[in-house]
Amino acid sequence: MPVTVPFVDLNLQHQPIQSQIEQAIQEVLHRGDFILGQALREFESEFAKACGVEHGIGVACGTDAIALGLNACGIGPGDEVILPANTFIATLIGVLHAGATPILVECDPDTALLDLNAAEKAITAKTRALLPVHLYGQLVSPAQLQDLANAHNLLIFEDAAQAHLAHREGKTAGSVGIAAGFSFYPSKNLGAFGDGGMVVTRDEAIATKMRTLRNYGAPQKYRHTELGTNSRLDTIQAAILKTKLPYLKDWNQARYACAQHYDALLEPLQEKGIVPIRNCSGSGHVYHLYVIRVTDKCAIDKATFQEKLASLGIQSGIHYPLPCHLQPGYLHLGYKSGQFPNAEMLCEQIVSLPMYPGLQETQIEQVVDAIKSAVD
Numbered sequence: 001m002p003v004t005v006p007f008v009d010l011n012l013q014h015q016p017i018q019s020q021i022e023q024a025i026q027e028v029l030h031r032g033d034f035i036l037g038q039a040l041r042e043f044e045s046e047f048a049k050a051c052g053v054e055h056g057i058g059v060a061c062g063t064d065a066i067a068l069g070l071n072a073c074g075i076g077p078g079d080e081v082i083l084p085a086n087t088f089i090a091t092l093i094g095v096l097h098a099g100a101t102p103i104l105v106e107c108d109p110d111t112a113l114l115d116l117n118a119a120e121k122a123i124t125a126k127t128r129a130l131l132p133v134h135l136y137g138q139l140v141s142p143a144q145l146q147d148l149a150n151a152h153n154l155l156i157f158e159d160a161a162q163a164h165l166a167h168r169e170g171k172t173a174g175s176v177g178i179a180a181g182f183s184f185y186p187s188k189n190l191g192a193f194g195d196g197g198m199v200v201t202r203d204e205a206i207a208t209k210m211r212t213l214r215n216y217g218a219p220q221k222y223r224h225t226e227l228g229t230n231s232r233l234d235t236i237q238a239a240i241l242k243t244k245l246p247y248l249k250d251w252n253q254a255r256y257a258c259a260q261h262y263d264a265l266l267e268p269l270q271e272k273g274i275v276p277i278r279n280c281s282g283s284g285h286v287y288h289l290y291v292i293r294v295t296d297k298c299a300i301d302k303a304t305f306q307e308k309l310a311s312l313g314i315q316s317g318i319h320y321p322l323p324c325h326l327q328p329g330y331l332h333l334g335y336k337s338g339q340f341p342n343a344e345m346l347c348e349q350i351v352s353l354p355m356y357p358g359l360q361e362t363q364i365e366q367v368v369d370a371i372k373s374a375v376d
């Protein structure tokens with residue numbers, strides 16, 4: 001069966017602006033400022049502004065944004081950082097590369113977001129930061145995060161890798177905490193033509209420290225004041241991202257419209273056991289992914305469900321099939337199977353449906369028809 005509805009289609013996004021992107025790349029070639037060049041500085045400032053903060057510091061990827069960002073906030077060895085068990089492994093890698101101690105906690109079964117009650121219970125004298133993940137494109141409640149952080153004198157560092165320009169309660173992703181990490185992996189809501197990431201912050205001292213850390217620990221050339229690394233966003237990637245940034249709002253709106261169409265069409269299938277992950281932030285949700293649960297109420301199991309979709313030409317994904325605490329390389333952290341029942345239940349039940357700007361209503365209808373025939 002040929003693919004009728006792909007999981008994602010980046011060409012739809014790039015073709016209409018291809019000449020603009022090519023021109024932006026050409027300009028970098030002509031200037032030759034490939035490392036820490038003009039387009040990087042411009043994109044850093046434009047992206048930070050879009051997030052509602054002053055400073056943006058481009059890095060090589062989202063994983064580095066978390067690792068270096070935490071270090072720039074003064075978090076490292078001996079410090080505990082609280083994060084959800086159901087996230088992409090990069091969140092956990094970021095904490096470990098920062099040298100800090102990750103404390104995994106449970107998530108809410110309906111939104112799949114960090115459970116702040118569970119987070120509060122995990123706080124110890126060593127806890128320095130909360131690391132909420134704005135999973136699938138929806139913010140963890142900024143008001144509740146700030147209440148918890150204030151009550152225990154904690155920093156908030158956001159993993160906003162899936163939440164470019166998402167907002168909730170009047171706050172934009174990246175402006176909730178002291179700093180935030182973004183990823184520009186190609187399929188993210190704002191994606192490069194390769195890897196890329198950024199730390200955004202309102203704090204000038206953190207921004208300065210970040211610029212040093214990403215550039216060999218050198219506040220000025222050939223003067224190395226600390227152990228840094230080489231993690232910079234390429235100027236060419238920044239030029240591409242800067243060209244794409246003005247379209248991001250429209251792309252997010254298109255994703256939201258697709259999600260609303262899915263929501264409406266899937267509503268009657270609730271009784272058959274198909275339950276979308278709950279949106280608690282209205283149009284502030286940027287739907288990096290549209291995720292449903294194939295619950296126990298369904299007539300078939302998830303593997304059969306996905307096979308049925310595939311047989312009808314519809315691609316789907318799972319984000320993510322195994323929670324962080326059960327990943328084979330991380331068992332030494334000491335967590336056990338059964339410790340986070342919601343996170344483990346979600347891994348078993350979730351399926352991500354096709355979602356991208358340019359996805360047609362008729363395609364969404366095809367997907368839902370396929371789901372109907374699968375669960376009937």
Ligand SMILES: *Cc1c(COP(=O)(O)O)cnc(C)c1O
Binds near residue numbers: 064087088183197
């Ligand atoms: C993509 C992603 C990252 C990591 O970004 P990279 O650029 O791939 O290193 C971190 N956290 C989450 C939640 C992500 O989705």
